[in-house]
Amino acid sequence: MTDTTGIATVTEAARRAGAAAEGFGALAPAARRDLLDACAAALEAAADGIVAAAADESGLAPDALRGEMARTTGQLRLLGAHVAAGRHAPERVSAGVAAGSADVRTVRVAVGPVAVFAASNFPLAFGVAGGDTAAALAAGCSVVAKAHPAQPETGRAVARALGGVLPEGVFSLVEGGADVSLALVRAAEIRAVGFTGSLTGGRALMDAAAARPEPIPVYAEMGSLNPVFVLPGAAGDEEWAAALAGSVTRAMGQLCTKPGLVVLPETPEGEKLAEALAQAVAAAPSHRMLTAPMARAHEAWGEAARALPDAAVTAAPGAPGPFAVRVPATRLTGELLDEHFGPAVVLATAPASSYAALARTLPGSLTATLLGTPADEPGAAPLLRALALRAGRVVWNGVPTGVAVCEAMVHGGPWPATSAPWSTSVGTAAVDRFTRPVALQGVPRGLLGGFAG
Amino acid sequence: MTDTTGIATVTEAARRAGAAAEGFGALAPAARRDLLDACAAALEAAADGIVAAAADESGLAPDALRGEMARTTGQLRLLGAHVAAGRHAPERVSAGVAAGSADVRTVRVAVGPVAVFAASNFPLAFGVAGGDTAAALAAGCSVVAKAHPAQPETGRAVARALGGVLPEGVFSLVEGGADVSLALVRAAEIRAVGFTGSLTGGRALMDAAAARPEPIPVYAEMGSLNPVFVLPGAAGDEEWAAALAGSVTRAMGQLCTKPGLVVLPETPEGEKLAEALAQAVAAAPSHRMLTAPMARAHEAWGEAARALPDAAVTAAPGAPGPFAVRVPATRLTGELLDEHFGPAVVLATAPASSYAALARTLPGSLTATLLGTPADEPGAAPLLRALALRAGRVVWNGVPTGVAVCEAMVHGGPWPATSAPWSTSVGTAAVDRFTRPVALQGVPRGLLGGFAG
Structure with a gap:
């Protein structure tokens, strides 16, 4: 050659x-x-x-x-x-x-x-x-x-x-x-x-x-934030903790559709699921990242997140591996809404009635995800519409990682995605x-x- | 208001x-x-x-x-x-x-x-x-x-x-x-x-x-040049002189699909049609242009065309109205291939065997046009393909001005169109x-x- x-x-x-x-x-x-x-x-x-x-x-x-x-x-x-x-x-x-x-x-x-x-x-x-x-x-x-x-x-x-x-x-x-x-x-x-x-x-x-x-x-x-919104009915389903943690940490979080933000309802079930998700992320297996600069950026984001006011970081001890950052929903601005390549996720609880308004503050993404039960469906239309205006693909009851290669797929979305x-x-x-x-x-x-x- | x-x-x-x-x-x-x-x-x-x-x-x-x-x-x-x-x-x-x-x-x-x-x-x-x-x-x-x-x-x-x-x-x-x-x-x-x-x-x-x-x-x-290629069989049809002149001068040549270049065959029929087209353009009625800067630009193009080596300008006497610029095909470069808003057209004769190669030197246009008889069709495929790669619409036996508003229309094309x-x-x-x-x-x-x- x-x-x-x-x-x-x-x-x-x-x-x-x-x-x-x-x-x-x-x-x-x-x-x-x-x-x-x-x-x-x-x-x-x-x-x-x-x-x-x-x-x-x-x-x-x-x-x-x-x-x-x-x-x-x-x-x-x-x-x-x-x-x-x-x-x-x-x-x-x-x-x-x-x-x-x-x-x-x-x-x-x-x-x-x-x-x-x-x-x-x-x-x-x-x-x-x-x-x-x-x-x-x-x-x-x-x-x-x-x-x-x-x-x-x-x-x-x-x-x-x-x-x-x-x-x-x-x-x-x-x-x-x-x-x-x-x-x-x-x-x-x-x-x-x-x-x-x-x-x-x-x-x-x-x-x-x-x-x-x-x-x-x-x-x-x-870059894509790929927000996930957990509707009140779905917050009681603890299996979402493992599924979401797997989506956050798969391939060391280096997928373009990795969920970077999970919003959960401000309810006992929501709080419990947030905690279980944080623990599952921190417990996920770790391996080296694609490049040294990416590893340094992931480590730097961990340090920056720990320094954020009102933030709580859940991570395994030792070298920078997967971690979750819990913040109040009112703090969801600036770098918390940027893509952070690597096995990290931001978690926030908020009243479900505020979800659509919160969605309207988010940047463009490749994907947006809603987790819900049939009982959640009637009230979900405004949030679904708001997310569709900010994403190339909207997933209901699934994880955003894993993109089917098919006729109807859209892997795209508004800036900066x-x-x-x-x-x-x-x-x-x-x-x-x-x-x-x-x-x-x-x-x-x-x-x-x-x-x- | x-x-x-x-x-x-x-x-x-x-x-x-x-x-x-x-x-x-x-x-x-x-x-x-x-x-x-x-x-x-x-x-x-x-x-x-x-x-x-x-x-x-x-x-x-x-x-x-x-x-x-x-x-x-x-x-x-x-x-x-x-x-x-x-x-x-x-x-x-x-x-x-x-x-x-x-x-x-x-x-x-x-x-x-x-x-x-x-x-x-x-x-x-x-x-x-x-x-x-x-x-x-x-x-x-x-x-x-x-x-x-x-x-x-x-x-x-x-x-x-x-x-x-x-x-x-x-x-x-x-x-x-x-x-x-x-x-x-x-x-x-x-x-x-x-x-x-x-x-x-x-x-x-x-x-x-x-x-x-x-x-x-x-x-x-x-801007769009909108080239027209007259195939050998069509050069004998004198009616194209009036049709093309109408297309060049309609609305004082201020249409985005105005033909700016007509290439004719280097045959007695082609020479005759070129002359008839030049005369028909020069004889077309004239009225004021949309804006004073446009009128000045049209006048300046007339002066520049007259100063070109080997160029012959056919125009009515008096104020700058419609005109045709006849040049050798070998001169078709530079400003002769730019759009000139206004009732002006460049005419060149060339061997029909050189049309496809000439088409490949042209800039992107909204339209490209071929005029041909059934006898011209078998040999026209390479030129048609070359023009389709440089235009948003290819017209056969029509004039490019007049854009039908329909499902299959494309009013677009490669840069700079x-x-x-x-x-x-x-x-x-x-x-x-x-x-x-x-x-x-x-x-x-x-x-x-x-x-x-």
Whole structure:
């Protein structure tokens, strides 16, 4: 494999992606599906090496990474099948409406080369062959993917597998730091950007994209609070303590949908559930975090939380592991409403009658969750509506971690959760980010064949 | 009517739009349809005064403005009917796919207050109650509309009509210069921007929106070349000279879809058609332009074109009116590929075999047009594909001016034609700009009623 590090390689990769774009975009959707299937097969053939590299570089469990590999190959195949069936371009024809009684017909074309930034917390499913790459390839876009700096071997192993099956220039890997990231976003050939990571990182890419001579969209998934509201009826169900603690601490709290805030009713049941949840979080198993800076940030948040007035921190003794921060609901402002990556959660009790008003003070999130019994349903509509206006997905009686890859999924949401709340990074609708509509007016039937999508 | 001028009124209008947003967004789609119908009826009742103001301020013919009023009220009613029928939120359910066999269902919610900037070239259809306002209201978003500075009385007359029927805060008018525009884009309550105008103006709003603490999308429709390619068979049809000249000079060439470049075959028929087109453009009737700066820019472009090497300008004698600039195809770079607002067109002949390669050098446009006979069809696929990659709408055997308001329309396209090539400002799909998807996971049926769209 050639060297993939540095700005010169970005220029060259973008040039190759530009040269490949029109030919790849003109492939029939079934041909793109076949290539995506071949990518999935190639990843499976190389799975042992890829999983070993990812486990070594991420600290995540090999079993979890094997599951993630299955999700990664599954979404490559799902998105390929989606476009091959034409479901990304449903027929839209306005017959005889234009001058001369011409038909107007909407088709979809690929937007052109896409820059994809691999995330560290899902080294495979959001990695260089993760959801953004699968969506871009399914859409007919060539891809320049940047490996996460903390996981270079994982990125290279995945790229080797794809390089064996995709046409020249359709997929390239680049590596490097912030200078390489910015050079990639600024490369003239790049037409869109997919990113999963921090708010700081996403904003830097957005600013660079907005300042280009020709601005391009950045689809950035960033920080998310993921609030959970426990309705009064559900507070008596002690099983939620274990379920929520598992959601907070799974993968060391390094999931973008980790619940960062749980609001419970100001009732004896609510107080009891809050205490049980705090204990369950503190008792959860601990392992190393993805990177040293993330570990330091988690530790710093623990120290800051302990210094907060009126706050009570529940944690296991010793090294910074999972912890819960209990605060009065009236304190829910500022950094208590920021995302804190890692196995930590903020707990607050409040009168259930104040939930909707409290929800209206929350920032945008990928998810919001309500836990309730049938008895809670009649009164839940205002809270549900308020949460839907601040999230990309609203969960009833479940935990927000675990995102189903399906047609109806929305993994998105208002700022700061994402930069593009009109779209999703997970599910078949992710393909829509990388195509755009074109109206064909009066075009003869014999010439429509080139626009199968 | 209260004063609508200045930055203080922007702050107040944005505050009122923010206060009204959640309630208006929660209205059932049929209730929004009824309000849009009432807006249309109110505009019709006030039509005489509005048309008189618009004719006085724009210089456009009263007959054309009456047609535009019909289009304006028609699109208010069409978009209302679209959402009332639920067509903006087609059912998308993935049954039993999430944890606990929960259903995932995509619904759509309004994004919140929208800033709309009225254009001058369609004082009504792209004015303060034009397409962007209709789409935003249909989506359930409150609107703060800024009147075009050259057409204040038109904006006020339209706003008076709407003010009589829409709930408090759902629609506000503001007026002023660039400082007011930027203040509106920066107002914290505003969640999206709709703009039709110049590249300079659109870019300024985009830069301000991108620099906000919470960036918001700007749907800007800006400059467009709108190339036309005459295929060899069609060059013998002299009727295209009159049709194209009409398209170039209609409304003094001040339409965003005005053809700015016509490429003809390097054949005797092509040369003859080019000459006939140049003569027809020069002979077209002339009237004053929308604003003095636009008239000066048109005059300056005429002087610059005359000074170009190898260029031949065909124009009527006297004051700057319509003109055609004939250049060799090899000169088609730089300012010859920029939009020039006004009744002017660039003509070039080239071998038809070079058309697709030439198309690949063109900037993004709202439209691209091919004129051809059945004999031209077999060879036209590469050119058609190349143009579809650079335009939002491709017209076969028609003129690009005249945009049908229908389901399948795309009035959009790659930079610099628009800032958001994934969307359209005309047609029912325009509503999609101002809603966003939310996935409801496991939400009980009894709670879905609040998400009819």
